[in-house]
Amino acid sequence: xxxxxxNVYHQPIPHDPQDRAxxxxxxxxxSFFEKQIVSIHNLMRAKQQLPSFDSVRxxxxxxxxxxxxQNFSVDIPAFLRSRLxxxxxxxxxAVETVLCELGYLTREELRQEFDQxxxxxxxxxxxxxxxxGSPYSPEIDQDxxxxxxxxxxDLVRVVNQIKAGHIRTPVYLLGKQGKVVRFxxxxxxxxxxxHFKPQVLQLPLYLVEFDMTEVWGARCPSRSRQDKLQVxxxxxxLKPIP
Amino acid sequence: xxxxxxxxxxxxxxxxxASHDHSHEPISDDEAYWVQRTRVIQTLLERKGxxxxxxxxxxxxxxxxxxxxxGARLVARAWVDPGFKDRLLADGKAxxxxxxxxxxxIKRLEVVENTTSVHHVVVCTLCSCYPRAILGYHPPSxxxxxxYRHRVVVDPRGVLEExxxxxxxxxxxxxxxxxxxxxxYMVIPVxxxxxxxxxxxxxxxxxxxxxxxxxxxxxxxxxxLN
Numbered sequence: 001x002x003x004x005x006x007n008v009y010h011q012p013i014p015h016d017p018q019d020r021a022x023x024x025x026x027x028x029x030x031s032f033f034e035k036q037i038v039s040i041h042n043l044m045r046a047k048q049q050l051p052s053f054d055s056v057r058x059x060x061x062x063x064x065x066x067x068x069x070q071n072f073s074v075d076i077p078a079f080l081r082s083r084l085x086x087x088x089x090x091x092x093x094a095v096e097t098v099l100c101e102l103g104y105l106t107r108e109e110l111r112q113e114f115d116q117x118x119x120x121x122x123x124x125x126x127x128x129x130x131x132x133g134s135p136y137s138p139e140i141d142q143d144x145x146x147x148x149x150x151x152x153x154d155l156v157r158v159v160n161q162i163k164a165g166h167i168r169t170p171v172y173l174l175g176k177q178g179k180v181v182r183f184x185x186x187x188x189x190x191x192x193x194x195h196f197k198p199q200v201l202q203l204p205l206y207l208v209e210f211d212m213t214e215v216w217g218a219r220c221p222s223r224s225r226q227d228k229l230q231v232x233x234x235x236x237x238l239k240p241i242p
Numbered sequence: 243x244x245x246x247x248x249x250x251x252x253x254x255x256x257x258x259x260a261s262h263d264h265s266h267e268p269i270s271d272d273e274a275y276w277v278q279r280t281r282v283i284q285t286l287l288e289r290k291g292x293x294x295x296x297x298x299x300x301x302x303x304x305x306x307x308x309x310x311x312x313g314a315r316l317v318a319r320a321w322v323d324p325g326f327k328d329r330l331l332a333d334g335k336a337x338x339x340x341x342x343x344x345x346x347x348i349k350r351l352e353v354v355e356n357t358t359s360v361h362h363v364v365v366c367t368l369c370s371c372y373p374r375a376i377l378g379y380h381p382p383s384x385x386x387x388x389x390y391r392h393r394v395v396v397d398p399r400g401v402l403e404e405x406x407x408x409x410x411x412x413x414x415x416x417x418x419x420x421x422x423x424x425x426x427y428m429v430i431p432v433x434x435x436x437x438x439x440x441x442x443x444x445x446x447x448x449x450x451x452x453x454x455x456x457x458x459x460x461x462x463x464x465x466x467l468n
Contacts, residue, residue, distance in 0.1 A: 019392035039301040232423035
């Protein structure tokens with residue numbers, strides 16, 4: 001099982017505070033293929049064939065980058081290249097990517113089977129031996145962050161630097177000051193899991209409260225000057241404020 | 243929330259495998275393309291023995307059976323039983339277990355309470371994290387939209403008023419919970435006036451999905467009689 005380092009076309013999730021777009025009013029019925037891919041993904045996680053969700057999130061972020069840069073190493077037919085994939089479609093591509101990375105499927109098999117299904121040949125359903133367990137079993141580092149550094153009430157600042165690959169700190173909070181309001185426990189670092197790192201940090205996670213005025217400055221609507229944002233932040237993303 | 247609509251039957255369910263009489267032109271229709279691409283993934287993994295078609299079908303059925311009714315039961319119980327509410331606020335997963343609600347996929351469930359002084363609203367600006375095991379496996383379209391994810395953290399009062407007709411009084415603090423990490427959030431809305439003496443199951447009917455995300459209030463008794 002190889003680590004998957006950040007791809008050049010990986011994009012952190014952007015946040016556009018000036019967005020004024022309307023929200024979809026109609027609640028669209030979920031397509032069957034979307035239910036199917038979600039169920040396959042959840043089933044394989046429940047059977048511990050697939051690791052945590054984080055790698056699929058990371059793969060989904062790469063997909064938008066691939067479309068933006070028109071970098072189609074995944075098989076995307078011409079008629080789909082002119083728009084970003086929709087929610088369920090992105091999920092199909094992300095799950096497929098992770099299944100290939102973990103060795104469950106190969107691109108060649110997928111291509112062949114797709115063409116075969118399209119030309120309607122009979123399936124050759126020879127059964128292969130089942131391989132147990134997830135191919136990804138990292139070593140857990142419980143020592144580096146064994147003692148949480150912050151207490152409830154501490155003032156903290158979010159590190160003001162983006163890092164490559166999948167991150168779980170929203171970009172709109174970079175450099176912002178907040179207050180620890182709760183200790184949430186320790187969790188495996190999703191940023192390590194997302195890239196199949198061989199070593200995964202077990203990290204303290206804090207609920208941090210931010211004043212809306214601190215986060216948005218002049219953009220903060222006057223009616224929200226007393227309002228708050230509460231966001232969970234993993235310890236390496238925080239710096240103490242003396 | 244109504245049950246899942248009928249039109250979600252897969253093409254392969256409508257048309258038995260044996261009766262393949264479609265044309266063999268290359269696929270150029272979006273939906274058909276994704277249906278086939280997904281079916282290819284399932285077929286290959288089935289053939290390799292990772293799961294059976296029946297297992298996938300059962301999982302789809304299980305996920306379809308999870309509706310916001312589960313969340314509504316938690317809220318109604320919390321409204322009538324202060325001890326339960328305390329336990330729900332302290333440890334969401336343990337309280338769910340008391341009510342035989344399976345939250346195995348949620349690592350940490352935090353239940354927050356809306357009151358006359360604070361109003362919580364939930365978003366995930368990074369993807370679409372959502373307490374699926376208690377509100378349903380497929381969040382509403384607006385919850386997944388970039389518009390909601392971009393706007394609600396900047397102007398929560400504007401979004402609630404303009405998009406949902408929910409007006410939060412000026413003297414109520416708004417707290418936007420951005421679920422970016424391992425916790426999933428569910429909101430206990432304020433119990434509606436005029437429900438003194440209502441029993442738990444009657445109260446359940448007043449708890450709507452959007453009120454457990456925090457974009458609306460629980461329904462009033464008058465609305466529910468209509």
